[in-house]
Amino acid sequence: MPFDPRPLRSAAATVGDNSVIAIAARLNAPYATVRRWTSGRGEPKGAALATIERIYGVTSAALYPDDAA
Helix, strand or coil, X not given: CCCCCXXXXXXXXHCCCCCHHHHXXXXXXXXXXXXXXXXXXXXXCXXXXXXXXXXXXXXXXXXXXXXXX
């Protein structure tokens, strides 16, 4: 179940969050954590996924496209 960070980066850019700092601030998450998510070296889970969906409208199915099939 590979994580795809592109939908998160795209949705963030749509609302003007064009940097990891801006995304981290909006999600109220640590910079290093969001940096891992946006680079694909880490993945959000649990409450973080719910926060991303609520704030950016990106679903788990978009972030984990192989799982949706």
